[in-house]
Amino acid sequence: MTNLSSQPAANAQTPSTMDLVNKNLAKRYRAEKRFKAYGIAAILFGLACLVILFTDIVSKGHSAFLQTYVYLEVTYDADTLEIDDINNPQQIAIADYSALVKASLRQQFTDAKSRKERRNLYGLVSNGASFTLRESLEDNPALLNQTVGVWLLADDDVDTYYKSRGDDKADAFVGRLVPKQVAWIETWITNQQIKKRFNTTFFTSGDSREPEQAGILGAMAGSLFTLLVTIILSFPIGVAAAVYLEEYAPKNKLTDFIEVNINNLAAVPSIIFGLLGLAIFIGYFEMHRSLPLVGGLVLSLMTLPTIIISSRAAIKSVPPSIRDAALGLGASKMQVILHHVLPLSMPGMLTGAIIGFAQALGETAPLLMIGMVAFIVDIPGGISDPSTVLPVQIFLWSDSPERAFIERTSAAIMVLLAFLITMNTFAILLRNRLERRW
Amino acid sequence: MNTSMLLVIAIIMMAMAFFLGRKRAITVAGGNHGIRNLNSLPGYYGTLSALWCGIPSLLILALWVIFDDYIIIQIIIQELPTSSQALSESELGLLLNTVANIALNNSSTLVAEPFIIEAADRLNGLKSISQMALSVVILCVAMGLALFSWLRVNTQLKARVKVENVFKIVLLLCASIAVFTTAGIVFSVIFESIKFFQSVPFFDFVFGLQWSPQMAIRADQIGGSGAFGAVPLFAGTMLISVIAMIIAVPAGLMAAIYLSEYASPKVRTIVKPALEVLAGVPTVVYGFFAALTVAPYLRDTGSMFGLSVSSESALAAGLVMGVMIIPFISSLSDDVINAVPQSLRDGSLGLGATHSETIKQVIIPAALPGIVGGILLAVSRAIGETMIVVMAAGLAANLTANPLESVTTVTVQIVTLLVGDQEFNSPKTLSAFALGLMLFLITLALNSIALMVVKKYREQYE
Amino acid sequence: MNENDPQISQDITNLITVGNAFSEHAKMSMRNVNVFYADKQAIHDVSLDIGKNEVVAMIGPSGCGKSTFLRCMNRMNDTIDSCRIEGDFRLEEDDIYHPNQDVVALRARVGIVFQKPNPFPKSIYDNVAYGPKVHGLASSKTDLDEIVETSLVRAGLWNEVKDRLTAAGTGLSGGQQQRLCIARTIAVGPEVILMDEPCSALDPIATAKIEELIAELSQNFTIAIVTHSMQQAARVSQRTAYFHMGKLIEVNDTKKVFTNPEHELTEAYITGRFG
DSSP, rough: OOGGGHHHHHHHHHHHHHHHEEEEHHHHHHHHHHHHHHHHHHHHHHHHHHHHHHHEEEHGGGGGGEEEEEEEEEEEOOOHHTSSSOOOOOHHSSSSHHHHHHHHHHHOOTTSSSSHHEEEEHHOOOOTHHHHHHHHHOOOOOGGGOOOEEEEBHHHHHHHHHHHHOOOOGGSTTTTHHHHHHHHHHHHHHOEEEEEEEOOOHHHHHSSGGGGGOEEEEEEEHHHHHHHHHHHHHHHHHOOOOOIIIIOOOSSSHHHHHHHHHHHHHHHHHHHHHHHEEEEEEIIOOOOOTTTTHHHHHHHHHHHHHHHHHHHHHHHOOOOOOOHHHHTOOOHHHHHIIIHHHHHHHHHHHHHHHHHHHHHHHHHHHHHTTTTTTTTSEEHHHHHHHOOOHHHHHHHHHHHOEEEEEEEHHHHHHHHHHHHHHHHHHHHHHHHHHHHHO | OHHHHHHHHHHHHHHHHHHHHHHHHHHHHGGGGGGSSSSSOOOHHHHHHHHHOOOOHHHHHHHHHHHHHHHHHHHHHHSSHHHTTTSSSHHHHHHHHHHHHHHHHSOOOOOOOOOHHHHHHHHHHHHHHHHHHHHHHHHHHHHHHHHHHHHOOOOTOOOHHHHHHHEEEEHHHHHHHHHHHHHHHHHHHHHHHHHHHSOOHHHHHHHOOOOEEEOOOTTTOOOEEEOOOOOHHHHHHHHHHHHHHHHHHHHHHHHHHIIIIIIHHHHHHHHHHHHHHHSSOHHHHHHHHIIIIIIHHHHHOOOOHTTOOOOTTTHHHHHHHHHHHHHHHHHHHHHHHHSSSSHHHHHHHHTTHHHHHHHIIIIIEEEEEEHHHHHHHHHHHHHHHHHHHHHHSSOOOOOOOOOOOOOOOHHHHHHHHHOOOOOSSSHHHHHHHHHHHHHHHHHHEEEEHHHHHHHHHHHHHO | GGGGHHHOOOOOOGOOOOOOOTTTEEEEEEEHHHHHTTTTTEEEEEEEEEEETTTTEEETTTTTTTTHHHHHTTTGGGTTTTTTEEEEEEEEEEEETTTTHHHHHHHHHHEEESSOOOOOSBBHHHHHHHHHHHOOOOHHHHHHHHHHHHHHTTTTTTHGGGGGGSSGGGOOOOOHHHHHHHHHHHTTTSSSEESSTTTTSSSSSHHHHHHHHHHHHHTEEEEEESSSHHHHHHHSSSSEEEEEEEEEEEEEEEHHHHHHOSSSHHHHHTTTTTO
């Protein structure tokens, strides 16, 4: 570097500059590598959490899609059922079918002598089994006084035991089962009198205190009605508000105030909306608790800011040249909006709205406030029937002590996630279509 | 005719008014060829007629439905025996409930005093009169207005301008719903809170160290005196939020930096949506995960090291909440980092700074206001988060900074106090609204500051 | 001359550079450079020397590749993923694109000033001190103060800002900002300064100041400047290189290029027939 001597000022610095730079280089590159590693670690941490969360839910919940059934020889004994006229539907309806199950159980396991032992024995079969028997007799009255083999719903303790058993008896989760009950179940297993079938009950019935009879249909219907109310209210209002703010609103204090309000509302905790619903809709307007109508109203207010914000973004993305072109042809402002702006921004608005609705579908806290936590067995038929929703059902079940409810909770979560993922995927597809257009 | 029937009729009348108005406009203009003489297209005349006919009728319908119950009940109360009128508010409410039940069932099987039966009959009578009157009023108003608007159609009428004005007003009303919602929130929590502060002094609530909202059932119960000191709740909320932020801020920020500065487009398109899935998972699912997987795991691990970890530890709730907030922070920071102009990166790289030096010393300082705003929003979200803490945190109001112990939070208490049946006027129930008010004010302040900071930041680089 | 319009009459694929592209005292020498953005070729077989303490101006119509070429000289194009570079770049004897050549160290020797002034959102002092700090050039606070002061003095900014060194660099006027960026660049003590249209965002008075500054800096530094303005090239440079559609058409003494260009494309450009 001697040839640099012709540069008087640089001379003082240059030789030392490169030495200094080179001296520090290794250290600086180590810092660079470390920094990059932190970034990768952060991402891996996030992804790992996602994977752990999903595998945990699936591993806990997948077994709920199968349900244990027990094969029993049941005699439709007319005397036990107290049916003297097979053509009388009343008699068939009120007959005591659980007595048939009990008789069949006693017949198979004669070692159940004491009252307590017998009660344990009867406990192995779900009390839902009698409905199955009634239905089959209603369908086919000729069964009366016949003996047939039927697959009956097992109790949740049996279900848990059988599912956790695997090949080795020692692995099984015994729980509340007494040794004698375990012995009986083992007899069934040896006789191949027990098997797992697809759990249709889970998808076709409402809530129940008995895990083996509990299903999510009621909660799904409740979610559907609640979401319907939310969609019908929040989408048109949200779009209208967005149109006003983007196309009409003058730049003044009122508009600023509305904007600030909307942005703030979007970040207000959801439980506050629950308090609003409780105080206004239930306290002031005296609506009933647990209604999808009220839930939908609350969720609409909660979703509205999200929809307004995304709709505004969609309207903003319509090029001004299109408005100018329409205005130049003599169209009025309303015509420009209805004929051009709205159709062009609709995919964007729908994308934002669907994401908002997915959030509403997964929301729990505000619905707890307005009483959608009640234990409701019946499947709601409309927006004014008391009901619960899927996330609240998950919350309720997760609190239940029975082990069989854990797998059902996880299964319900899987169903909920499936809905959410479908909705979000749809939104993403819509967004991609939109992006291709401009 | 019931209300929904009337609604349908009003809508049919509107449709009729539309067609009549349109037809009248064409006739006035002198047939299809004369449309040019009209001020606006015939459709606008039709729409205007429909609006004139429909809006007042629907307004009357709505007001009637809202107020007729109240008026009828007032009449019933007037006619009750004086002894009943002197009853306290709650007793009177019970009485009226009985009346309403009997009126609904139409049954005399219920044993009731004669004056109650009489009142029930009177209630049914008044209801049917009201319903009938409503039908007549609606029909008359709708028909009258339809006729009026039909007569007003002429070539000079600026139908389009009027319709557009109505359109604009409707849009403005929709936009103001956000303001009404905020007002609704404020009023719904403030009135109950004022009632609460009448029985519990404000300072005892804000600075009290004891929280046990259960009023004494037995005289010898300890802590059953109904202590409403909210400090343990705020402390618990802060503890869990701090744990969550300790997880979420570094992870979210570093993930955002890596994704926007280092990752190839391919990695970004896969990882970004994957992280966003975490944000889309409902909080009840996180709550389940925290309560049934993380908390037992922490307890077992803790006991392996000889630590006693509560099965409702603040740590479990905080950890899971932190994971939930990671994508929130990462997507906000991502936006903010991408808003930093490329020229600053070039400037720093051109001087020979390494990539990480550029990020640490130029990009992050430049993006700092935006990042801080995002973190504030995340804190507000952590404070207001409900389901995770309801399911994974405890109910006991411990004043502790030990994350292994169980604490409770503001949101947990709101839920516990308000879920299920409750007497509306006990301090226990009202305290939930006071907590709600505090929660609303705190989050509102955080959000306002955050949104302002972020807005300022964005304007700087626009 | 219409029938001879060079744009129409000449097939530019077979052009070779005319004039004097090479220098006896080359500080930087580039040979047979080809640059591609994905599939598109932006630079076609360009060879050029920048002599020591020389100011070389690069001119040409928009999109002719002059900025791309400049950015390749301190590997700023490394940040663009789709960019691929072929050819030989040398800073004195060192191969700039050699796998062992450290890009950070390279940029400490070859500084760059960008088109739009881009001061960091920090104080004036911190802006200038940034480079020395990241490279660890100052062993003490006094050292750093001295570097900052000399750099600002040499950038002709010292008198205007010495009383408000802690004020934000972004608060200066456009011309001052650009001089701050130049001060920031020379604070690292580079041997070569690349300037990418440094005056295009400035008003005429600020431009005049920067041009003066370039003349002064050329005493100590080797400078390559891309410019849109032919007048500027004429005022500040000793040699001028004319680029056209990714090719280097002509390199000659600035005077010769503007008074008596060898190539008709150059002539067409400087007489304003396209550009």
